[in-house]
Amino acid sequence: MTASPLRKSLPPHIQVEQQPDHSHGHKRWLVQKFGGTSIGKFIENIAGTIVQSYMSTNRVVVVCSARSSETKQLGTTNRLLRAAASALVPSSIEFIETVQEIRFDHLAAAKKHITDQDILKRVQDEVNQDCDRLKAFLEAAQIIGEISPRSNDIIMAVGERLSCRIVAGLLEDRGVETQFVSLENVIEAVFDLNSLDQNFYDYLSRAFAAAVSKCGHRVPVVTGFFGPVPGSLLSSIGRGYTDLAAALIAVGLDAEELQVWKEVDGIFTADPRKVKDARLLNIITPEEASELTYYGSEVIHPFTMEQVIRAQIPIRIKNVINPAGAGTIIFPDQPSGTCTPNGRSTPPPSSKVLLENGYHLDLSRRHPTAVTIKDNVWILNIHSNRKSVSHGFFAQIFGTLDQYGIAVDLISTSEVHISMALGANINENDMEKAMESLRSIGTVDVMKGMAILSLVGKQMKNMVGISGRMFNTLAKANINIEMISQGASEINISCVILESQAIQAMNVIHDELLKNVGTLYED
């Protein structure tokens, strides 16, 4: 049923030369990562068909995120983070209730899907053990009155452990021999915050691959959580870290393909929930995919791309609800004959394939690729009160924002004025303190309820008039632009608008610049 994976399923022109087979049984590794809501809602598809349909051609590795039975917001990782926060409140028992909710959620999932009573009993015992340990850990934290970033990571790790227990149990129930692999303790070397560089990621790839390779003929079911990462996984890598774990495993095993399974057919020209005419993109470059991810279309963790693409391993986004769909392939824009660290060279796609997918003769599309919205954005305006130009103005602003951990998404400046769009999840208290401190250098005001609208495309910098068309389109729809940032990234034009107009803006831009690309941009 499922399209054959890997380079074999790419059009012949963009197939990558087959490498010598280093794996047992003459099959190449295929790494499949499943998102939390996919595991929560479509575990039968995953264990019943998706994993098994690739086992005849490949050695499959399954990487799991923590389970979310409805939305990520209500999922296990968020519950765990809430439990950790409530354990810090003296005499609160809320975290005990949260651990019980997590326990019952996983026990219920196991009971619903696993029919073999022995397997079910084993999984129930594992879930209970993990939840008992978690409860004891949180109780100890409450007594000490402290949860370090590392302790927070240890708590969060339980989500991926429990998820893997259920997925492995269900695969066993369906006749697939599995091996639970936790990546929590495979990092033995000590790294500090300054060493989060490529050497660190190379070390992780080797360590992860070594852990996975020990499973023999069994299908490894691997926690997408890994640790300990300098500065903590949550702050150094951030949410969505399982994509990166899967990517590093794929690199370490020299996998044929990394598949990221979600509940969407792939990457679209706009969020398909918000733009009904959004088109599925068959191919996209890693740079475009990263830019979309940073600016609101969180289809894949941005750190993932660089690791996998360096090793010339294709990434494919696929849908657990529609496994037969081809998905979107993230394909690197490499000149012909470029060699990667592992010595591979990738032939460029043929002009026919490129043109069919909206690209010109290299991987530069002749039109924008996609539009995206990031909402819950604030604008911070600072107007210097100095009469003469001060070179310390910017340094002071960034120093203050850094002190309060406030990240800047977009910026627009003159010598004495600066406007910044600040991304989601801003802590109101930190923001108050930062503003207080910034008032010593000028007048400060903040606008909430804003959104960043970004038009992304590999060839934007060479597309004369494209920003004019974008802003004209918004003007015609009466959408006011609060801030413009263009040129920082050559593949992205962004502006800040009211959040209440974001969906309308995305739709008018899509209609005007992305809907009929074949006719709009032909010479």
Ligand SMILES: Nc1ncnc2c1ncn2[C@@H]1O[C@H](COP(=O)(O)OP(=O)(O)O)[C@@H](O)[C@H]1O
């Ligand atoms: N350009 C885009 N292409 C595809 N999906 C997008 C895009 N922008 C936003 N999305 C949204 O991202 C979500 C990602 O898929 P989902 O499976 O829900 O995520 P997760 O694996 O994190 O649970 C989809 O619900 C989709 O609506």
Ligand SMILES: N[C@@H](CC(=O)OP(=O)(O)O)C(=O)O
């Ligand atoms: N469970 C983690 C890790 C993750 O990668 O999740 P997902 O694959 O569902 O985006 C989180 O919520 O951040």
